[in-house]
Amino acid sequence: MLDILYIEDNSDEADVFKRVVSRLPKPPTYTVLSNGSEALNYLLQKGIYEGQPAPMPRFVLIDLNLPGHSGFEVIQQVRGASLTRYLPLVVYSSSDNPKDIRRAYDLGANAYLIKPGSYHEVSTIMRGAIEFWLAQSQYMP
Amino acid sequence: MQPVLELTNCEREPIQWPGFIQSHGYLLVLDPITFTVWQASENTDLLTGLSIEDRIGKSVDNISIGDLSGSILQELLKVAMRNSTPEAFNPYSVTINGQLWYVLLHKHDGALIVELEPKEATRGGLSLSMTTLLTQTMSDVQRSTTLTELMEKTVQKVKAVTGFDRVMIYRFGEDWNGEVIAEAREEELEPFLGLFYPASDIPKQARELYKINLVRNIVDVNEPRVPIYPINYATYNRPLDLTHTGLRAVSPIHIEYLQNMGVRSSMSISLMYRGELWGLISCHHYSGPRFIDYATRQSVKLVSQILSTALEIRQNDEDAAFSRQLHDHEQTLYQQMLTDWDIVQGLTKHPINALDQNTATGMALLFEGALHTLGDTPTENDIMSLIEWLKATTSEVVFQTNQLPNLYTPAELFREKAAGVLMLVLSREMNEYLLWFKPEQIHSVSWGGNPEKPVEVSNGGEVRLSPRKSFEKWSQLVRNKAVPWQQVEVATALKLREDLLQLVARKANQIRVLNEQLRLAYEELEAFSYTVSHDLRAPLSSIKSYSEIYLEDYGLQMDDEAKAIFGKVIKATDRMSMLIRNVMQYSLMSRTDLAPDLLAMKTLLHQVREEVLVSENESRVTVSIGDTPDLHGDQTMVTQVFTNLLANAIKYSRHLDRATITVQGRETEQEIIYAVTDQGIGIDMKQAGKVFELFQRLDTAAKYEGNGVGLAIVKRIMNRHRGKVWFESLPHQFTTFYVSFPK
Numbered sequence: 001m002l003d004i005l006y007i008e009d010n011s012d013e014a015d016v017f018k019r020v021v022s023r024l025p026k027p028p029t030y031t032v033l034s035n036g037s038e039a040l041n042y043l044l045q046k047g048i049y050e051g052q053p054a055p056m057p058r059f060v061l062i063d064l065n066l067p068g069h070s071g072f073e074v075i076q077q078v079r080g081a082s083l084t085r086y087l088p089l090v091v092y093s094s095s096d097n098p099k100d101i102r103r104a105y106d107l108g109a110n111a112y113l114i115k116p117g118s119y120h121e122v123s124t125i126m127r128g129a130i131e132f133w134l135a136q137s138q139y140m141p
Numbered sequence: 142m143q144p145v146l147e148l149t150n151c152e153r154e155p156i157q158w159p160g161f162i163q164s165h166g167y168l169l170v171l172d173p174i175t176f177t178v179w180q181a182s183e184n185t186d187l188l189t190g191l192s193i194e195d196r197i198g199k200s201v202d203n204i205s206i207g208d209l210s211g212s213i214l215q216e217l218l219k220v221a222m223r224n225s226t227p228e229a230f231n232p233y234s235v236t237i238n239g240q241l242w243y244v245l246l247h248k249h250d251g252a253l254i255v256e257l258e259p260k261e262a263t264r265g266g267l268s269l270s271m272t273t274l275l276t277q278t279m280s281d282v283q284r285s286t287t288l289t290e291l292m293e294k295t296v297q298k299v300k301a302v303t304g305f306d307r308v309m310i311y312r313f314g315e316d317w318n319g320e321v322i323a324e325a326r327e328e329e330l331e332p333f334l335g336l337f338y339p340a341s342d343i344p345k346q347a348r349e350l351y352k353i354n355l356v357r358n359i360v361d362v363n364e365p366r367v368p369i370y371p372i373n374y375a376t377y378n379r380p381l382d383l384t385h386t387g388l389r390a391v392s393p394i395h396i397e398y399l400q401n402m403g404v405r406s407s408m409s410i411s412l413m414y415r416g417e418l419w420g421l422i423s424c425h426h427y428s429g430p431r432f433i434d435y436a437t438r439q440s441v442k443l444v445s446q447i448l449s450t451a452l453e454i455r456q457n458d459e460d461a462a463f464s465r466q467l468h469d470h471e472q473t474l475y476q477q478m479l480t481d482w483d484i485v486q487g488l489t490k491h492p493i494n495a496l497d498q499n500t501a502t503g504m505a506l507l508f509e510g511a512l513h514t515l516g517d518t519p520t521e522n523d524i525m526s527l528i529e530w531l532k533a534t535t536s537e538v539v540f541q542t543n544q545l546p547n548l549y550t551p552a553e554l555f556r557e558k559a560a561g562v563l564m565l566v567l568s569r570e571m572n573e574y575l576l577w578f579k580p581e582q583i584h585s586v587s588w589g590g591n592p593e594k595p596v597e598v599s600n601g602g603e604v605r606l607s608p609r610k611s612f613e614k615w616s617q618l619v620r621n622k623a624v625p626w627q628q629v630e631v632a633t634a635l636k637l638r639e640d641l642l643q644l645v646a647r648k649a650n651q652i653r654v655l656n657e658q659l660r661l662a663y664e665e666l667e668a669f670s671y672t673v674s675h676d677l678r679a680p681l682s683s684i685k686s687y688s689e690i691y692l693e694d695y696g697l698q699m700d701d702e703a704k705a706i707f708g709k710v711i712k713a714t715d716r717m718s719m720l721i722r723n724v725m726q727y728s729l730m731s732r733t734d735l736a737p738d739l740l741a742m743k744t745l746l747h748q749v750r751e752e753v754l755v756s757e758n759e760s761r762v763t764v765s766i767g768d769t770p771d772l773h774g775d776q777t778m779v780t781q782v783f784t785n786l787l788a789n790a791i792k793y794s795r796h797l798d799r800a801t802i803t804v805q806g807r808e809t810e811q812e813i814i815y816a817v818t819d820q821g822i823g824i825d826m827k828q829a830g831k832v833f834e835l836f837q838r839l840d841t842a843a844k845y846e847g848n849g850v851g852l853a854i855v856k857r858i859m860n861r862h863r864g865k866v867w868f869e870s871l872p873h874q875f876t877t878f879y880v881s882f883p884k
Contacts, residue, residue: 013679118682
């Protein structure tokens with residue numbers, strides 16, 4: 001069982017995320033993937049994951065600006081596959097451009113979080129997100 | 142203005158086949174091979190002693206003319222006919238009954254035509270030798286500096302040579318009306334100089350004849366003309382064509398015309414210009430008959446031909462010089478437009494300008510929505526109305542008239558500026574036109590008699606022309622007309638149009654290239670913005686995050702100074718982060734498409750108030766919102782405008798214990814105006830120019846946080862809404878920013 005799949009190419013961001021998560025009273029399990037292509041293989045069980053499926057996360061945290069397949073493409077393909085049609089997808093991006101936000105929702109994102117650019121604020125926002133998606137939100141049965 | 146009737150019985154009259162000759166000479170019409178007499182003028186019976194019927198059909202050697210035996214005449218003819226052009230040896234001198242006569246031969250219309258006329262040195266004979274005449278004429282041509290001077294000398298010379306009472310040069314103008322442009326006359330005669338004669342005075346077929354037979358002498362209008370017997374000649378079922386004869390009798394209508402004028406005898410010599418009849422040297426004699434013998438006629442003809450040539454050369458020179466000048470000026474204008482890379486400037490802002498393209502005295506250029514004028518022109522409103530009319534009137538690229546008021550009545554009010562108009566259509570789609578104007582040339586035309594008079598209606602109701610009875614001077618004022626545009630002027634204008642359009646096309650291409658470059662630059666800016674937003678912000682958040690982590694992990698071991706330094710690092714990253722965010726917004730404001738909507742301003746302003754007050758001590762700052770008229774705008778952008786204005790108002794009131802900020806909207810006929818007022822530090826009007834500039838901050842604002850982008854964004858957004866932004870301020874008393882949105 002996996003709680004969070006975090007797709008992030010910036011190792012500093014990943015670093016801060018790990019620290020925030022590790023300091024939680026009940027730390028969730030997570031996997032960090034650094035590019036869109038690998039994330040798609042993981043979620044759609046392709047490439048190296050073909051035949052030996054990795055555990056599905058309870059929600060996915062996606063950065064938009066990724067090398068290879070962008071965050072938008074990941075959202076689009078994940079939403080298109082029957083296996084992951086209802087998988088909660090939370091965008092986590094530094095872009096506050098309304099166009100990006102609208103596009104992400106159009107493609108099927110469940111939420112859009114703007115990276116605050118500070119450890120303390122990341123901490124606050126992550127606690128909230130994890131609390132919501134792991135503890136409060138009901139899943140598609 | 143002039144009789145336009147062309148249905149004249151004069152015009153219908155077969156004047157080259159009159160069937161009559163004048164009475165001072167004799168005519169024989171012979172078979173050119175057998176010399177059998179086909180026709181003879183009836184007066185030949187006086188010389189031959191034979192009745193007219195007896196002469197016809199006889200060979201010429203059987204007829205003696207006075208004491209000139211037929212065989213001598215036949216010998217002469219034989220010799221002459223060895224050459225196919227017997228007229229080449231004219232005149233042949235003979236003596237008949239002790240008098241000298243000229244025999245004049247020519248072949249025409251299938252017949253050998255023999256004319257006998259007196260060789261008369263006494264009556265109006267040649268007083269100068271041919272050589273002297275030629276030398277004098279040539280030197281006159283060379284010495285005369287103007288055409289007028291040359292004309293003067295010519296009429297004087299012709300008068301001296303021929304002894305006529307009056308010698309005039311009559312020049313054909315538009316529509317073949319003629320004007321007397323030079324005159325030599327006996328002193329007691331009334332001057333005709335400057336008088337006009339209607340075209341009907343010299344009808345079309347007469348003018349055609351004048352082009353072929355250059356000299357005509359009517360010896361005595363009172364002498365009855367002599368019929369030719371028989372009417373038709375040889376086997377031809379028609380009278381003989383007398384075009385080339387000197388003895389031909391003229392139309393009785395013309396005789397009557399001359400008699401009405403009091404003329405007893407006349408002579409006219411054609412002046413040709415480029416194959417067309419340019420004018421006539423017209424001679425009148427009043428005191429009696431006047432016969433000009435063949436030799437003298439030939440001399441006068443030679444003078445007229447020299448004059449014609451001089452006319453042609455001079456006119457050609459003048460035309461060529463004018464044409465060359467226009468062409469040079471056109472080239473200059475083109476160069477100017479190229480060099481300036483500006484059509485309006487190239488055409489109007491140099492010593493050589495669009496007025497040097499022709500004889501216009503005013504010019505108007507409607508180009509890129511603006512009207513530019515040079516010289517003497519109608520008012521701007523008149524020009525614009527005229528252009529509207531011209532657009533509807535013509536579908537051509539060029540339009541010209543020299544009588545605008547006669548076509549377009551409103552032009553009567555400005556005919557002293559624009560009775561003549563030459564217009565170029567540059568582009569109908571773009572509404573671009575170039576016009577030249579010429580003033581009305583009011584001139585008085587003095588007709589030799591009422592020009593309307595020759596039209597008479599006969600009893601049968603048929604309209605006919607008859608020779609005018611009255612030759613009293615009859616004046617008429619010609620209104621609404623300018624000097625006509627010359628062909629070369631129109632041609633040069635069209636050339637200018639070509640050059641101009643080519644330049645416009647080149648400029649358009651250049652703009653397309655620039656647009657493409659601009660598009661690429663925008664794309665680069667887009668990529669740059671993304672770099673700024675992501676690639677620059679990511680390391681910045683790393684700096685801040687790691688600083689915070691370091692403080693969290695090692696804060697307890699650090700002294701206060703070390704902690705303060707970390708605090709400054711974190712603050713610096715915040716400032717930089719804000720700056721990046723604002724610059725992004727600024728560039729977004731110009732690139733994002735406007736999505737205008739009717740905005741509910743009350744809701745919008747309350748939301749903005751809530752947002753800007755979030756971080757403020759609410760009891761300290763009051764934002765009161767007054768009237769909130771709705772307006773059309775882009776929701777995101779308008780929100781940004783008020784957010785920035787309110788944030789500024791709050792920021793610069795921060796030093797006050799209690800700050801009140803008011804937002805007040807009002808509506809005028811054309812726009813919605815909002816005012817945002819605070820009692821903060823205010824703006825020194827000396828620095829007013831800097832307020833809306835990007836990255837500019839005022840001295841007084843230095844101690845407040847900020848980066849000089851906020852008001853630049855406001856200005857940009859207002860520009861994109863075609864609105865305005867301005868302010869009023871008294872330092873430390875009040876500052877009001879106004880934004881107005883067009884309705």
